Amino acid sequence: MTDLDTVNLIRLVALRALEAAPHLxxxxxxEGRANGREWVARNDVRGDRQPGSFGVSIDSGRWNDFADDRAHGGDLVSLLAYLHGCRQVEAAQKIDHRLNLGLFASRGADMQHLEQQKHAAESARLAANRRDQERLQQKHRDAANQAAKLWQMAKAADRQHAYLLAKQVPPFxxxxxxxxxLLIPLCSDGRLVNLQIINGHGTKRFLRGGRVQGCYSPLGRISDGCRLYICEGWATGATLHAHTGSPVVCAMNAGNLKPVAIAMRERYGQTIELVIAGDDDQETPGNPGRAAANRAANAADALVVFPEWPASAPVELSDFNDLHLWRNGRRETQS
Structure with a gap:
């Protein structure tokens, strides 16, 4: 069997697997659950503690982890290969056996018939992708409208809000x-498209269906010749803005650093000095914060900085707000 035949079989298995997507x-x-036509679950490959960023389309098989820009794929075969850490041909064979498709067993069978099946299934997949995209765009529009209404009815944040006091930052x-x-605005090209909502206990959520990838929360005014910091969380951004006076855009998670950095570079060109202020996840295998920051810096021709930890700083600290809190707590203890 040629490599081309194998590729065609893998594609066909991926398309046929969509018929059993909910069961698979x-x-x-x-531990996942259906959210509309998407399966939302924890990503055990990177040790997710709770679901939220990892989702799979039940209709098209497309999957993505917004917290890891390397974790994405277009079908269920690539998903199983990712989850099991195997080659796609091995994943396709597992699915073929699980669903009793018999496609790999009939390698010598009529390839023309297989091609017909592939084209029919491919047409169904393209139609499902179009429906996915239309639903996603409608969700984005609905969330943006809801964000605008909530933002309009809200009042200025209380400086004594429990979250702001815990993070020792002003509300800006x-x-x-x-x-x-609390309402944290997420923008795209300067337009409000989503909100992150933080309650008094510090629990965070985005509006259902709202855009996150490529979106950011701005702090300060961006002007020609300025230094613009890009970081993960809002509290980290508020700390940077308060200490440096420079504008900051908060990407909200590590996987979004690269899309936001590219968007800022495309929007402002070389008129700004772009600096990725990365998290340093010292205790997490692979240090995803540092890795994501370096990828973003390379993609957007930006500088990158990380917290400089004193020798006595605990290793569980990871971002600039952690460093800010630890230094203030240490001063209070010594005073």
Whole structure:
């Protein structure tokens, strides 16, 4: 069998697997749940503690982890290969056996018939992708409209809000709803498209269906010749803005650093000095914060900085806000 035949079989298995997608996803990601036409689960490959950033389309098989820009694929074969750490041909054979498709067993069978099946399944996949895209765009529009309404009805954030006190940062331009819900704006090309909502206990959530990838929360005014910092979380950005006076855009997670950095470079060109202020996840295998920051810096021709830890600083600290809090706590202890 030629390499081309093998590729065609893998594609066909991926397309046929869509017919059993709900059952397969329950088996592969048993702790997940259906959210509309998407299966949302923890990503055990990178040790997720809770679901939220890892999702699989039940209709098209497309999957993505917004917290890791290397974790994405276009079908269920690539998903199983990712989850099992195997080659795609091995994943396709597992699915072929699980669903009793018999496609790999009939390697010498009529390839013309297989081609017909592949084209029919490919047409179904393209139609599912179009429906996925249309639903996603509608979700984005609905979330942006909801964000605008909530932002309009909210008031200026209370400086004594529990989250702001815990992070020792001012509210800057944040707003607040009833029951102490902080609103952090997420923008795209300067337009409000989503909100991160933080309650009094520090629990965070985005609006359902809202855009996150490539979006950012701005602090300060960006002007020609300025230094613009890009970081992960809002509290880290607020710390940087308060200490440097420079504008900051917060990408909200490590996987979004690279898309935001590229967007800032495309929007402002070389008129700004771009600096990625990365997290340093010292205790996490592979240090995902440092790795994501370096990838973003390389992609956007930017500088990169990390917290400089004193020798006595605990290793569980990871970002600039952690360093800020530790230094203040150490001063209070010594005073």
């Amino acid at each position: 996803l329950k088996e592969w990601l048993p 331009s944040l707003r607040q709803l009833s029951q102490g819900r």
